[in-house]
Amino acid sequence: MRASRFLLFTATLASLQALVLAASADDWRNRSIYQVVTDRFAVSDNSSPSCPTEERKYCGGTWKGITNHLDYIQALGFDAVYPSPIVANIEGTTPYGEAYHGYWPQDIFALNPHFGTESDLVELITEVHKRGMYFMLDVVVNHVGATQVPPQLSYHDYVPFNQSSDYHPLCWITDYTNQTQVEQCWLGDTNVALADVATHRLDVRETYNNWIREVVQKYNIDGLRLDTVKHVEKDFFKGFGDAAGVFTFGEVLDGRVEYVAGYQDVIDSAYNYPVYYALTAAFNTTSSGTGDMRVLARAIANVNSTFKDPTVLGVFIENQDVARFQSLIKDEVLVQNAQTFTFVGDGIPLLYYGQEASYAGGADPANREAFWTAAYETEKPLAQLALRLNQARKAAIASSSSFLTTRQRILNSTSTHLALSKYPLTTLLSSVGSSAASHTQTITGAPYKPNEALVEIVSCTPTSADAEGNVQVTVSGGLPLVWIPEDLVEGTGICSGSASGMRMTSAGVRVAAEVRWVAWMGLAAAGLAMLSH
Numbered sequence: 450m451r452a453s454r455f456l457l458f459t460a461t462l463a464s465l466q467a468l469v470l471a472a473s474a475d476d477w478r479n480r481s482i483y484q485v486v487t488d489r490f491a492v493s494d495n496s497s498p499s500c501p502t503e504e505r506k507y508c509g510g511t512w513k514g515i516t517n518h519l520d521y522i523q524a525l526g527f528d529a530v531y532p533s534p535i536v537a538n539i540e541g542t543t544p545y546g547e548a549y550h551g552y553w554p555q556d557i558f559a560l561n562p563h564f565g566t567e568s569d570l571v572e573l574i575t576e577v578h579k580r581g582m583y584f585m586l587d588v589v590v591n592h593v594g595a596t597q598v599p600p601q602l603s604y605h606d607y608v609p610f611n612q613s614s615d616y617h618p619l620c621w622i623t624d625y626t627n628q629t630q631v632e633q634c635w636l637g638d639t640n641v642a643l644a645d646v647a648t649h650r651l652d653v654r655e656t657y658n659n660w661i662r663e664v665v666q667k668y669n670i671d672g673l674r675l676d677t678v679k680h681v682e683k684d685f686f687k688g689f690g691d692a693a694g695v696f697t698f699g700e701v702l703d704g705r706v707e708y709v710a711g712y713q714d715v716i717d718s719a720y721n722y723p724v725y726y727a728l729t730a731a732f733n734t735t736s737s738g739t740g741d742m743r744v745l746a747r748a749i750a751n752v753n754s755t756f757k758d759p760t761v762l763g764v765f766i767e768n769q770d771v772a773r774f775q776s777l778i779k780d781e782v783l784v785q786n787a788q789t790f791t792f793v794g795d796g797i798p799l800l801y802y803g804q805e806a807s808y809a810g811g812a813d814p815a816n817r818e819a820f821w822t823a824a825y826e827t828e829k830p831l832a833q834l835a836l837r838l839n840q841a842r843k844a845a846i847a848s849s850s851s852f853l854t855t856r857q858r859i860l861n862s863t864s865t866h867l868a869l870s871k872y873p874l875t876t877l878l879s880s881v882g883s884s885a886a887s888h889t890q891t892i893t894g895a896p897y898k899p900n901e902a903l904v905e906i907v908s909c910t911p912t913s914a915d916a917e918g919n920v921q922v923t924v925s926g927g928l929p930l931v932w933i934p935e936d937l938v939e940g941t942g943i944c945s946g947s948a949s950g951m952r953m954t955s956a957g958v959r960v961a962a963e964v965r966w967v968a969w970m971g972l973a974a975a976g977l978a979m980l981s982h
Contacts, residue, residue, distance in 0.1 A: 483527035500819035505546020526839025531585035553594020556608040583671035592643035658692035672696035746862035764796035792838035885927035902935035909944035
């Protein structure tokens with residue numbers, strides 16, 4: 450049964466067996482990733498259907514919808530796209546809604562019909578590649594979705610694992626310090642159980658390896674996002690990654706540095722959850738009084754000394770598994786500081802759709818809102834900030850072959866401020882917020898020449914280093930500050946469009962009357978026209 454389904458799967462789309470980019474960790478290191486929940490990002494006909502998140506139902510987002518809005522994603526400076534898993538999921542309504550998110554797989558050899566046809570998926574990936582962008586495939590190997598548990602659960606509808614012996618015996622995870630239990634017991638509950646695939650078995654591994662090899666070749670996949678990595682035996686991923694032959698990026702949802710770092714022995718990269726939790730604590734001035742930036746500084750140092758390669762980790766403040774940052778932290782200036790951090794230091798920036806539009810949904814399902822209500826506007830303050838940060842990062846990459854692999858340095862940290870350097874960028878972050886009083890500060894140890902001309906890209910303010918190469922600045926309104934040498938800005942589109950460029954007040958409001966930004970990153974042969982909104 451497995452063999453016949455696999456041969457049928459591989460027989461189609463023979464004419465599209467084009468060259469696979471086989472993107473490596475080095476290739477992905479210079480990318481910035483825009484993540485979408487396929488069902489919630491855009492519908493095929495650009496309509497705006499009602500989508501109450503609490504109902505947890507399909508709302509109509511499709512692959513064609515994403516294709517229609519690649520201009521928007523690229524206009525923000527992103528050059529990689531990461532949608533929801535593509536395989537067929539269980540159908541029907543459960544006590545936790547429908548499988549609109551894609552994480553309750555049923556048949557790995559079939560596509561999710563709610564997201565469109567196979568030609569729609571091929572068109573999306575083709576259009577992504579035409580723009581010089583990468584496509585990241587989200588993959589679930591740990592489990593399948595189930596609305597019953599043994600002995601009532603029937604496995605015959607699952608493909609290819611349709612026997613009870615293809616799964617670990619039912620037990621629920623009750624102790625996350627017990628790694629055997631974490632890997633072999635089931636997630637979920639009796640309402641929706643995530644039946645745990647017996648990934649320790651060699652025949653199961655061979656089936657998965659053959660499948661992912663063919664999927665990557667068939668669709669020209671550039672990288673994999675691996676779901677629920679810590680719930681699968683570590684050694685599974687070495688063979689799986691080798692079979693795929695592309696970059697592997699895993700979800701190890703845990704804040705322990707040593708624990709997460711151990712997975713970099715078998716996958717290329719992981720979400721930097723240890724820094725995410727520190728980042729949230731550092732800027733959280735609402736629940737704990739005042740965030741402490743030294744918490745973030747310690748986490749950075751710990752990650753740098755523990756991970757094999759922190760420069761390829763995924764850096765983020767939001768994704769589909771955590772509450773949106775603005776549901777936790779209401780001051781948008783603090784949000785700007787946190788978002789800035791994800792672009793200027795070590796690692797691959799990830800932005801979760803809606804973050805740039807100041808979405809503020811809490812934990813799942815509230816953080817999976819319909820994006821069509823935001824109208825794909827690029828002028829929103831956080832969207833503008835993402836563009837400038839992407840531009841500055843690309844300018845830094847272009848200026849120095851070692852920018853991506855040179856680890857960031859902490860120049861100074863206090864309870865309220867953190868100064869970082871990753872040449873040619875120097876950054877000052879604040880946890881005080883929009884009510885911060887103005888003060889003058891000197892950033893010593895900045896990597897600039899005496900009196901070197903600089904541009905601060907958040908406020909688009911020209912300045913210069915002092916006679917010793919330090920940066921002296923008047924900090925106002927708690928905004929993040931990012932400096933780059935002026936000679937690196939030319940031709941990048943940074944702060945272009947008017948004499949004063951684009952400026953933000955402490956509330957992040959656009960005050961320039963009109964600006965045209967050049968979305969120059971990731972240009973393919975056709976290029977991307979200058980957008981005006």
